[in-house]
Amino acid sequence: MFPPSGLPLPGEILLITDELLAPADFLLHRQVATHLKASKVSKCVLISISEDIGRWKAVAQRSNINSTQYLDSGSLSFIDAMPIASTAIDGESSVPLKELFQKISATLIQLSSESGIDLLVVLDDIASLEWVGIPAADVVRFARALCALCRKLKASLVLRHHVTTPGEPDDIFKHLFQLCTYHLDVFPLSTGRSGTVSGQVALHCGPATLAPAHRLVPRSAAVHYRLSDTGSVFFDRGTGSGVL
Known part of the structure; x- marks a missing residue:
């Protein structure tokens, strides 16, 4: 799987990293929906930096995901980060972010205090903080x-970072990779997008993993x-319909 x-x-x-020609929106929505469907004690905190809740619902509907099933659920807490981060952009705070x-901390602590809670945190997307003027060191x-x-708090954390220059890791990515x-x-085909293949996904082990519990998939x-x-379909290269 x-x-x-x-x-x-x-x-x-x-x-999760992605590129302009292969955005990972579908993976984020899949993560949130799968987590909240898992059990009645599943909770999610979605921290969105560049998109409001309306945009998330629109993408969910296009992906054939019932937005009312999780985005309007009482099990999901949505934090619109940009209005809060704007104080750092405007120089109104001596400690950016x-x-x-x-x-975020107050929300997570409150939720984690509930007995037996299974908490997922999604931050989308951290690169935008630097793009709007916050120094990389503060990000x-x-x-x-x-x-x-x-x-x-024993919460699962998903971080999405946009790669602007493929093959040239930026400083924020280098630090995030050390933490993961x-x-x-997630990246596009070298020949661009086709009618049968939208992109490619590889799975790498991070420095925080001593013994991988999942099958790793190199870029090659x-x-x-x-x-x-109706969603997304994954298949090994050369096995999809119409793919050589």
């Missing part, structure tokens, strides 16, 4: 603090995927 089910586990950190972290500190908090347990690497043997009105 790809991507592996149960990824990430409580206390683990999954880094402090207010945002405090908001990295924020990421480290969030990772430490999630590990402490696994890295899902990346799994292909195809997006449709």
Whole structure:
């Protein structure tokens, strides 16, 4: 099964990177929907930096995911991060992203206090913080603090980072990779998008993993995927209909 089910586990950190020609929106929606369907004690905190809840619902509907099933669910807490982070952009705070972290921390601590809770945290997308003017060093500190908090609370954490220059890892990616347990690497075909293949996905082990519990997939043997009105389909290269 790809991507592996149960990824990430409580206390683990999954880094998802994507590129302009192969956005990983479908993986984020799949993560949230799968997690909330798993049990009655499943909760999710969705921290969106560049998109509001309306955009998330629109993407969910196009992906044939019933948005009312999870985005309007009482099991999901949505944090619109940009209005909060704007204080750092405007220079109104001496500690950039402090207010945002405090908001997230208060939400996670409150939810984790519930007995037997299974908590997933999704941050989409951390690259936008630097794009709007927050120094990379402050973005990295924020990421480290969030990772430490999630590990402490035994929450699963998914971080999405946009790759702007393929093949040239930026400083934020280098730091995020050092923090992650696994890295899902989403990228387009070298020949561009086709009618039968939307992109490729590889799974790498992060430095935080001592013994991988899932089958790793290098870029050289990346799994292909195809997006449709009914969701996403994964298949090994050369095995899909119409693929040589």
